[in-house]
Amino acid sequence: MFAGNLTLTVGDFRMTSGDFRFDSDGVTALFGRSGSGKSTLLRAMAGLDRHTRGTLRFHDEVWQEGRRALPAERRDIGMVFQHAALLAHRTVRGNLDFAASRAPTDRGAGIDRDQIIERTGIGPLLDRAVGNLSGGERQRIAIARALIGRPRVLMMDEPLAALDWRAKAELLDLFETVIRDFAIPTVMITHAPAEVERLADRVVFMADGGVERVETLKEALGRVDSPLFTEEGPVASLDGHLEPVDGEPYRLRFVTRATGGDEPVTLWLTHDGRPTDTGPRRLRVRGDDVALARGRVEGISVQNQVDCRIERIETSGPGRVAVFLALTDGQRLVSEVTSRTVDHLALAPDQPVTALIKSAALMG
Numbered sequence: 001m002f003a004g005n006l007t008l009t010v011g012d013f014r015m016t017s018g019d020f021r022f023d024s025d026g027v028t029a030l031f032g033r034s035g036s037g038k039s040t041l042l043r044a045m046a047g048l049d050r051h052t053r054g055t056l057r058f059h060d061e062v063w064q065e066g067r068r069a070l071p072a073e074r075r076d077i078g079m080v081f082q083h084a085a086l087l088a089h090r091t092v093r094g095n096l097d098f099a100a101s102r103a104p105t106d107r108g109a110g111i112d113r114d115q116i117i118e119r120t121g122i123g124p125l126l127d128r129a130v131g132n133l134s135g136g137e138r139q140r141i142a143i144a145r146a147l148i149g150r151p152r153v154l155m156m157d158e159p160l161a162a163l164d165w166r167a168k169a170e171l172l173d174l175f176e177t178v179i180r181d182f183a184i185p186t187v188m189i190t191h192a193p194a195e196v197e198r199l200a201d202r203v204v205f206m207a208d209g210g211v212e213r214v215e216t217l218k219e220a221l222g223r224v225d226s227p228l229f230t231e232e233g234p235v236a237s238l239d240g241h242l243e244p245v246d247g248e249p250y251r252l253r254f255v256t257r258a259t260g261g262d263e264p265v266t267l268w269l270t271h272d273g274r275p276t277d278t279g280p281r282r283l284r285v286r287g288d289d290v291a292l293a294r295g296r297v298e299g300i301s302v303q304n305q306v307d308c309r310i311e312r313i314e315t316s317g318p319g320r321v322a323v324f325l326a327l328t329d330g331q332r333l334v335s336e337v338t339s340r341t342v343d344h345l346a347l348a349p350d351q352p353v354t355a356l357i358k359s360a361a362l363m364g
């Protein structure tokens with residue numbers, strides 16, 4: 001649990017968080033427009049700026065009280081920034097050794113170093129000089145280095161922002177599995193709603209230098225005015241399992257995790273055939289990829305036909321409507337249709353409907 005109320009002035013900008021409190025387990029995303037104060041709040045929480053004032057507690061430990069601050073190194077935070085500041089005169093291995101030498105010794109063994117190297121995929125890079133590594137490789141090393149430091153919390157400031165789309169996708173997969181498997185509470189700044197939807201358990205929305213609200217991801221995706229929705233419109237995020245399909249390299253099966261209901265939902269995904277980490281995964285489903293029918297449809301190319309119930313219907317834009325759908329497993333999907341469709345199909349809350357999703361819209 002993080003709880004506090006912090007202020008920090010940098011130049012002409014004053015960050016005044018206001019009271020905030022959120023669970024620290026899993027992933028917390030700091031989300032807000034450019035200049036809303038996300039980096040300033042993260043620096044204040046990490047104890048990286050001695051001008052920070054206010055209060056901050058991590059569980060029952062006091063990190064800030066007025067002008068008294070627990071030194072950053074005693075907070076045991078692993079930091080990852082947009083550009084990894086690696087020690088230029090050392091190899092990758094040398095950078096990891098340096099991090100290990102500074103790790104606190106009073107908290108057990110931490111995560112096994114070989115396991116970190118294996119999971120972040122940096123084994124082949126260990127003897128390389130850091131000068132000529134790609135951005136994606138540098139970020140893998142940055143996260144390995146942060147983990148080797150045995151952090152109690154991981155704080156990341158736009159760790160994927162500087163990468164091309166392929167490196168981003170690979171690192172996103174890595175973050176998702178590493179953060180979950182090593183169970184390190186993570187606070188992460190990102191501008192990309194897709195990253196929030198894939199990784200976050202809760203979202204701290206920031207605006208004008210303060211914390212506006214804290215919501216679970218489910219709450220944040222459950223309102224049409226969510227700041228997470230861009231011009232793409234509303235989006236849903238499903239928790240589940242990715243599974244290979246025997247003899248079909250270009251297809252994956254996604255089985256949702258039953259959270260509140262009883263019956264998991266199976267979705268078929270198009271896959272490009274590359275080796276992929278199967279196992280627990282989040283699946284992002286755009287509302288405009290979900291069509292609606294009053295029942296199952298025969299003779300149609302759409303592979304995913306999902307029985308659900310209309311939860312709510314809300315206007316999402318001019319002539320556009322978001323239909324929030326409850327799945328049989330307790331999770332929620334959203335479909336964005338025209339208001340004409342709602343009239344035409346006479347859609348109403350509580351009605352059973354079939355959601356139609358092309359498998360090609362769900363790349364695995």
Ligand SMILES: Nc1ncnc2c1ncn2[C@@H]1O[C@H](COP(=O)(O)OP(=O)(O)OP(=O)(O)O)[C@@H](O)[C@H]1O
Pocket residue numbers: 010011012013032033034035036037038039040041
């Ligand atoms: N060292 C500094 N000196 C002067 N102004 C600063 C300094 N650091 C940040 N600022 C200003 O404070 C404001 C908030 O910056 P901050 O980096 O916290 O926002 P942010 O929400 O993280 O933005 P972005 O998403 O663009 O990184 C900005 O207007 C920025 O220009």
